[in-house]
Amino acid sequence: DVKVTQSSRYLVKRTGEKVFLECVQDMDHENMFWYRQDPGLGLRLIYFSYDVKMKEKGDIPEGYSVSREKKERFSLILESASTNQTSMYLCASSFGGRTYEQYFGPGTRLTVT
Amino acid sequence: QQQVKQSPQSLIVQKGGISIINCAYENTAFDYFPWYQQFPGKGPALLIAIRPDVSEKKEGRFTISFNKSAKQFSLHIMDSQPGDSATYFCAATSTITNTGNQFYFGTGTSLTVIP
Numbered sequence: 001d002v003k004v005t006q007s008s009r010y011l012v013k014r015t016g017e018k019v020f021l022e023c024v025q026d027m028d029h030e031n032m033f034w035y036r037q038d039p040g041l042g043l044r045l046i047y048f049s050y051d052v053k054m055k056e057k058g059d060i061p062e063g064y065s066v067s068r069e070k071k072e073r074f075s076l077i078l079e080s081a082s083t084n085q086t087s088m089y090l091c092a093s094s095f096g097g098r099t100y101e102q103y104f105g106p107g108t109r110l111t112v113t
Numbered sequence: 114q115q116q117v118k119q120s121p122q123s124l125i126v127q128k129g130g131i132s133i134i135n136c137a138y139e140n141t142a143f144d145y146f147p148w149y150q151q152f153p154g155k156g157p158a159l160l161i162a163i164r165p166d167v168s169e170k171k172e173g174r175f176t177i178s179f180n181k182s183a184k185q186f187s188l189h190i191m192d193s194q195p196g197d198s199a200t201y202f203c204a205a206t207s208t209i210t211n212t213g214n215q216f217y218f219g220t221g222t223s224l225t226v227i228p
Contacts, residue, residue, distance in 0.1 A: 040220060040221075041220060042218045042221050043218040090157070092156070099206065099216055100147060100162075100206045100208055100216065101147075101159060101162075102159070103158075103159075104149075104156030105156050106154065106155055107154075107155075107156050
């Protein structure tokens with residue numbers, strides 16, 4: 001079974017803090033994704049990576065950065081957290097030739113106060 | 114601009130009834146239409162998917178109907194059960210371009226099946 005794990009299920013941070021969200025997959029997938037899920041807006045892509053050290057912007061990259069130093073690990077970084085970044089963050093992965101079959105982690109509920 | 118429009122936002126169905134969720138798209142380059150199911154506290158999981166060369170795909174109680182000319186597709190859950198209560202997302206993408214930033218989700222439908 002594909003397993004995508006996220007470092008925290010719940011996280012509370014203060015405005016202005018630097019926040020790291022970690023994601024690890026164990027299926028040797030080439031692609032990894034970070035989404036943000038908000039009620040009524042569905043899932044919106046923040047960034048995705050198709051290889052180590054490679055990244056592409058999604059629909060809402062502003063205020064976020066990513067890092068992929070190893071194939072199995074993809075990190076989402078909020079350089080200076082703001083209250084409008086309070087959300088559910090979902091990580092996903094897929095094989096390189098199958099971006100349409102994504103496997104998701106359980107999500108991290110981030111609250112910025 | 115929402116690439117995939119999904120309705121309704123929420124749905125309440127009696128046990129044994131049929132749940133129907135609808136999606137529409139505009140981009141004719143899309144050629145793969147998956148549905149994801151998300152239970153509370155979990156990430157979405159691929160449920161069923163269809164390509165535009167067929168009009169219907171059935172897996173157990175779940176059926177996707179696809180209308181290429183209308184650019185619409187829908188998920189039907191037959192004999193709905195309380196265990197089907199979840200949020201359902203439709204999605205669309207092109208397997209030809211196969212790039213991660215051209216995979217679009219609908220806004221989700223929260224389904225509640227009442228016993």
